[in-house]
Amino acid sequence: MKGYIAFIKKEFVENLKNYRFFILFTIFAIFGLSSAFLAKFTPEIIEALGAGFEATEEPVALDAWQQFYKNISGVGFSALIILFGSCMSSEYSKGTLLLLVTKGLARPAVILTKYTVAAVSMTVSFWVSFVGAYGYTDHLWPDTSLSYIVPSAFFMWMIGFLYLSILILGCVLFKQTFTSILFTGGIVALFSIFSMVRPLSALNPIVLASRNVDLISGKISITEFTVPFIISVVLSVVFLVAAISAFNKKQL
Amino acid sequence: MNVLSICNLSKSFGEQKIIKNLNLSVPEGSVFGFIGQNGAGKTTTMKMVLGLLQPDEGEIRVCNEPVRFGQTKTNQYIGYLPDVPEFYNYMTAIQYLTLCGEIVGLSKKIISQKGQRLLSLVGLDGVEKRIGGYSRGMKQRLGIAQALLADPKLLICDEPTSALDPVGRKEILDILYKIRGTTTVLFSTHILSDVERICDHVALLNDGYIAVGGTLSEIKALHSHDSLLIEFSSEADLQQFKASMAKQPLLIGSEEKGREMIIHSREMKKAQHTIFSTLAEADLAPVKVALMEPSLESLFLEVIK
Amino acid sequence: MSLLQEMFPLLIPIFVLDVILAVAAVRHILWHPHYRFGNRAMWLVLSLVVVMFGPIIYFVFGRGEEK
Numbered sequence: 001m002k003g004y005i006a007f008i009k010k011e012f013v014e015n016l017k018n019y020r021f022f023i024l025f026t027i028f029a030i031f032g033l034s035s036a037f038l039a040k041f042t043p044e045i046i047e048a049l050g051a052g053f054e055a056t057e058e059p060v061a062l063d064a065w066q067q068f069y070k071n072i073s074g075v076g077f078s079a080l081i082i083l084f085g086s087c088m089s090s091e092y093s094k095g096t097l098l099l100l101v102t103k104g105l106a107r108p109a110v111i112l113t114k115y116t117v118a119a120v121s122m123t124v125s126f127w128v129s130f131v132g133a134y135g136y137t138d139h140l141w142p143d144t145s146l147s148y149i150v151p152s153a154f155f156m157w158m159i160g161f162l163y164l165s166i167l168i169l170g171c172v173l174f175k176q177t178f179t180s181i182l183f184t185g186g187i188v189a190l191f192s193i194f195s196m197v198r199p200l201s202a203l204n205p206i207v208l209a210s211r212n213v214d215l216i217s218g219k220i221s222i223t224e225f226t227v228p229f230i231i232s233v234v235l236s237v238v239f240l241v242a243a244i245s246a247f248n249k250k251q252l
Numbered sequence: 253m254n255v256l257s258i259c260n261l262s263k264s265f266g267e268q269k270i271i272k273n274l275n276l277s278v279p280e281g282s283v284f285g286f287i288g289q290n291g292a293g294k295t296t297t298m299k300m301v302l303g304l305l306q307p308d309e310g311e312i313r314v315c316n317e318p319v320r321f322g323q324t325k326t327n328q329y330i331g332y333l334p335d336v337p338e339f340y341n342y343m344t345a346i347q348y349l350t351l352c353g354e355i356v357g358l359s360k361k362i363i364s365q366k367g368q369r370l371l372s373l374v375g376l377d378g379v380e381k382r383i384g385g386y387s388r389g390m391k392q393r394l395g396i397a398q399a400l401l402a403d404p405k406l407l408i409c410d411e412p413t414s415a416l417d418p419v420g421r422k423e424i425l426d427i428l429y430k431i432r433g434t435t436t437v438l439f440s441t442h443i444l445s446d447v448e449r450i451c452d453h454v455a456l457l458n459d460g461y462i463a464v465g466g467t468l469s470e471i472k473a474l475h476s477h478d479s480l481l482i483e484f485s486s487e488a489d490l491q492q493f494k495a496s497m498a499k500q501p502l503l504i505g506s507e508e509k510g511r512e513m514i515i516h517s518r519e520m521k522k523a524q525h526t527i528f529s530t531l532a533e534a535d536l537a538p539v540k541v542a543l544m545e546p547s548l549e550s551l552f553l554e555v556i557k
Numbered sequence: 558m559s560l561l562q563e564m565f566p567l568l569i570p571i572f573v574l575d576v577i578l579a580v581a582a583v584r585h586i587l588w589h590p591h592y593r594f595g596n597r598a599m600w601l602v603l604s605l606v607v608v609m610f611g612p613i614i615y616f617v618f619g620r621g622e623e624k
Contacts, residue, residue, distance in 0.1 A: 006354030010340070017342055019616045022581065030574050030609060037567055044560055082617060095338045099398060102302050102332040104324045105355045136567065248322050252304060 004109040007100070011117040020083050025125045027079045028072070032129030035067035036136035061141040065149070066213050068133045072126070072156060073209045080125075080160065081167050084118045085181040088171035098252045108244045115168050115240060122160045127153075148222060152215045155208040155225055162205055162232045163188065165239035172247045205232035254313075255280050255329075255406045255436045256301065261310030263296055270296050272460035274310070278406070278453070283432045285447035285468075286440040287552065288457035294440035295335070297457070298410050302332055315405055328356075331399030331435070335411040337391055341384030345376050345394050348383060349401060356402045370397040374427055389420030396427055400435065407431070409439035413446055425450055444548040454548070456555055463555045471551065479550070480515045480524065483540040487511055496534040500526060514544070575609050582612035591621030 015021050039059050091097045101107060130153045137144075163184065170183035195204040207228040214220045256278040263271040270293040278284045288294045299305040301312055306321040313319070314326040339348050346367050353363035371377045374393035383394065392412060399407055409428070413421040421443075428437055429450045441447060447454060448468070455465040464471055484490045490511055497503050502523055507514040517523035520543070531538065582604040586597060600619055603611040 002357040003355045006351060009354070010351050014340070014342070019581070019585075019620070023613060023616050026574055026578055027613065030571055033571050033574075037564075037571070041560075041564055048560055079613075095334070095336075096340060098304075098334060099332070099337060099339070099395075100352070100355060101324065102304070102327050102330070103352055103355050103398075103402070104327050106324060107322065132570075139567070 001109075003105040004113055007105060007109060007113045008116060011113050015117060015121065021121050024079060024083055024121055025128065028076050028125035028129035029132060031071040031075055032068065032132035033136060035071050035133050036064035036140055039064040039067045040140045061137050061144040061146060062213065062217055064133070064137040064140070065146075065152075065216055068130075069152075069156065069209070069212045072129065076126070076129070077160065077163055077209075080118075080122055081163060081181055081184050084114075084164070084167060085171065085184070086177040087114050087118065088168075089175060089177040089180065092175050092252075095252070101252060107248050107250075111168060111172065111240070111244045111247050114171070115164060115243075118164050118168075119161060122164065123157065126157050126160060146216050147218070148215050151222060151225075152212040155215075155229060156212055158229060158232055159205060159208040162236045162239070165236040165243070169239050169243040169246065172243045172250060203227050203231055205229075205235060208232055253280050254278060255315060256438065257313050258297070258301070259311045259313075261297070261300065261312065262308045263293075263300065263305065264308055270460060271300075271307075274457070274461050276455055276462055276465070278436060278438050280405075280436055281433065282436055282453040283428065283451045284436070284438045284453040284455070285451035286438060286455055286457065287442065287444065287447060287548075288440065289442055292457045293460060294457060295410055298332075298408055298438075298440060301408065302327060302330065328402065329405040331402065331404035331407045333392070333395040333399045333407070333409040333412055336388075336415060337395035337398075339383045339391065339394065341382060343383055344381070345371060345379060345383065345397070348394065349398060352398050352401050358402070366401060367397075370400055373397070373400075373430065375423065387420075389416050389423060392416060392420065392424055393427065396424070400431065403435075405436060407435050407437045407439075409437065411440055411442070413441065413443060421446070444552060448548055456552060458555055464551065478516055478518065478520060479544040480517070480520065480527070481512060481540070481542045481544055482515065482527070482538045483512045484536070484538050485511070489536055489538075492534060493531070493536055496530050497527075500530070502526060511539075578609060578612040579604055582615045585620065586615065589621055592619050593621055595619055 040063075043059060097105075097110065101110070134149065166187045167180065167184045170180035170187075174180045174183060191204060191206045195201045195206045195210070201207075202224065205228050207225060211220055211224070215222060215225070254277040256276070258274055258276040261271055261274040261276075262269065274293075274297065276297075286294055286297075296305060300307045301314065301319060303319050303321050303323055303326065311318060315329045317326050317329075319326045340351075343351070346364075349367040349370070350363055353367065358366070368377065371379075374397045376390065376393055376397065379390070383391070386394070392415075396407075396409075396412075399409075407428075412424050412428070416424065425446060428439065431437065432450070452468055453466070454468050454471055456463045466474075482493075484493065487510065490508070490513060493513075494503065502515060502517060505516050515523065515527070583601060586592075586600045586604065590597070592600060600615050604615050605611065607614075
C-alpha cells in the first residue's frame, strides 16, 4: 500500500511533466465543446458559403449528442490509448522499474498505479468534456429536453475502463508502445466484429459506446444496456487481473 | 552467520547451462568479491538472489529466509546496484531518494536525514541538477546511495566499476571501502585489481560453478610463491643456464623474455635448491632472483585454464 | 452577419484552448533542442499552422526524451 501511494505520486508528477494530462484534457475539452457547435453550424456555414447546398432539416439537440459520442469514441479514446500506450514501454526500455521493484515495490502496485492514473485522467477529461457539451447543447437548443443524457454518458465512461484494462495488458505483454496500441486496437476490433453476429450483439460491451444516442432518443430502453454493462465490468476486471499476473512473471 | 547462502543453484537459458551446481556463502561483515569473466553468469546469479530470475534448481537464502521468484520479501534485506542503474531523468537526487524512501516506508523526517547523509557519503550533496544531466560515475554513486537507503544487511553491486573511468572507479571503491563493517558487500567484477584493493573474501566463478573461494589471504596462501624470476646480465648467460638445466623437468612451462626467465613450480623450495646449485655449477651469477607474489590474475588464469 | 455574431462567443473557449495548445508546444519546442524526428523549424511551423492537431502531433510523436 505504501508502495502504491508513493508510486502514484511519482506517476502524477510524471504525467504532468510529460504533458499527457494536458494533451488528453485539451483534446477531450475541445471535442466536447465543438461537437454541439459543429452540429449546429456546419449546415449554416456551408449554406453561407453558397455551395448550392440547402439544409433540408434544421439540426436538433440530438445531432449534437450524436456528434459528441462520435468524437469521444473515435478521437477521444484513440488519444487516450495512444497517450497511455507508452506507460510501460518507457519504463521497460530504460529499466527504471528494476531498482524500485528490488526496493520492495510490489509488482501489482505498479500495474494498479498505472491503471489508476490513466483511469483518473480519463475520468476527469471525459466528464469535463461532457459538461462542456451539455452546456453548449443547452445553450444552442434551450427548449429541448432530452432524457437519459447522464446515463448515456455514464455507459460511455464505463467502456473507457475496459479499453484501459485491455491497454494495460498490452503494455505489460509487449515491450514496444506500437505493439501495445495495436493489441488494444485489435481486441476492440474483435469486439466490433462480434457485435455484428446476431445472438451476441446484444451482449457486446460495444453497445455501451454505440447505442448512446439511441438511448437518448428513446429508440432503445436503458435495460438493454444492463447485460453489456455487466459484461464490460467483468471483462475490465479480467483484463486487469491478467495484466497483473502477466507482470508478476515478467522479467525486468 | 551467513547473510547469503546459495545451495546447489542451477540455471539454463535454452540449451545453455549457465550456472551448474553453484554453492556460495557470504559471511556477515565481509566485502565479498565475486569474480568471473564476462558472460560467466555473475549477473544471472545476482538476479536470482534478487528474485528477478527463476532458478531451475537449488535454494537461495538471504538472512535465513528463502528467496522466491517474483516476490520482494527478502529484498528488504538487500540493497541492489545494477551495472548501469537507471533513474527518472526529470528528478533530482533527493527527489529520487524520497521516492525510494516512501516505497520502503520510511517517514519523511528519516528520509530527509538519511538522504542528506547518504548523498554526502557518495559525494552528491549540493548537486541540484536533474539526474538526466549526470555522468555515469554520478549515476553509479547515486545508485549506491539508493541501495543503502533502507540500511540493508547486504549490498549487492553488479560490476559497479566496469563502466567507469579511473577516477570514477576509485570513487566507487572508496565508498564501498568506507561502508564495510556496517554493511556486508557482495560485488561482482572482472577487474581483479579492484578485488585486491577492497575485498576480504573472494569467489571465482568459472564454467558455472565456484572454482575457488575463501578469504583473500587463504587463497593467496594456497597458491603462494609458485613463480621465481631470474634475471641474467646477458642473453648468453640465460642460454647457458637453460642448457645446463636441460635434464631438469623444471623448465617445462617457464616463460622467457629477453634476459629474464620465470620458472613455475609447485614445490618452490626444492626448485630453488636445484636452481641455485645449477647456477653455482655453471658459474653463473644472475643479476636478480626474486620470488613472485602470486597475483589474483595468475590464480585466475590458472583456474580457468 | 447574424450567423457570425451568434457563433463568435461560442468559439472563444475553443479558440482559447487552441491557443494554449499552440503556446505550450512552441514554448516546449524552443526550450528543448531534441526531437524524436524532424527539426525545430518544422515543428514550429506545424504547431502554429495546423490548428489543434499540430501541437498534439508534436507532443505525442515529436517531443524528444526529457534530458
